[in-house]
Amino acid sequence: MMLIEETSVPDTALPVDAFKAHLRLGSGFGTDSLQDEVLVSFLRAALAAIEARTGKALLRRVFHWSLAGWRAVDAQALPLAPVHAVSTVTIVARDGAETVIDPQRYWLERDAQRPVLRSTGAALPGVPKGGSVTLVIDAGFGAAWGQVPADLQQAVFLLAAHYYEFRHETSLSDGCMPFGVSSLIERYKSVRLGFGAIQ
Structure with a gap:
């Protein structure tokens, strides 16, 4: 990660x-x-x-999080809080090819301690062997x-x-x-x- x-x-x-x-x-x-x-x-x-x-995250800014795979099939706890939005979720194949995931396939469960990215269906998009997934996260209490x-x-x-x-x-x-x-x-x-x- x-x-x-x-x-x-x-x-x-x-x-x-x-x-x-x-x-x-x-x-x-x-x-x-x-x-x-x-x-x-x-x-x-x-x-x-x-x-x-x-x-x-005390002051609001954008983070880029990369991980080798999901912790659970249908949900992934995020590494910091509070999270305002997960802007993009991108699957990266081993050869570097990127696939941006449709936002309709996931949703953000807001939580003061451990916000979670959850699937709207049975599972989050699969991560290919040797590949990774990257998330762009907007987090922080506020800009001021x-x-x-x-x-x-x-x-x-x-x-x-x-x-x-x-x-x-x-x-x-x-x-x-x-x-x-x-x-x-x-x-x-x-x-x-x-x-x-x-x-």
Whole structure:
């Protein structure tokens, strides 16, 4: 499986000014924008870390997902949420030939944790041996920062501030996640069901 971000979050969508206020950085000195590039980099890093831990796309954008075959004959759980639409489903043969599937053959079951692509018939289109299937997915809470849930906004700020304050520290353990951040994102983590579940 391979999930690729087709459209990235523009710098203008990132809450740089709000993050400055969170850090209590001074303003009105004519040098307010000097650290913007650094702050943007830490916001992007925090955003990516929160998305990876929760399986949620915070800001809305387009993703390209490729997999070798369906998890179940008639349904496939999607790798992130919330999903607004599955724009296209394309079957790719081993020789590279592509077949775009009629949207009437599938539908999106929306879910806050694990949205699912389901067949309108008995089965999703077959994936040939050695081939793959690719989906174009529109996902995210919204295009504007204000559409992201408040607790996830706070988690991003806390983690980005942690990165900022310890930017010169090299002895922190890999995957370090402050407790406050872990608490805020806990309820957003994907629920993994037992054997046989659609995943």
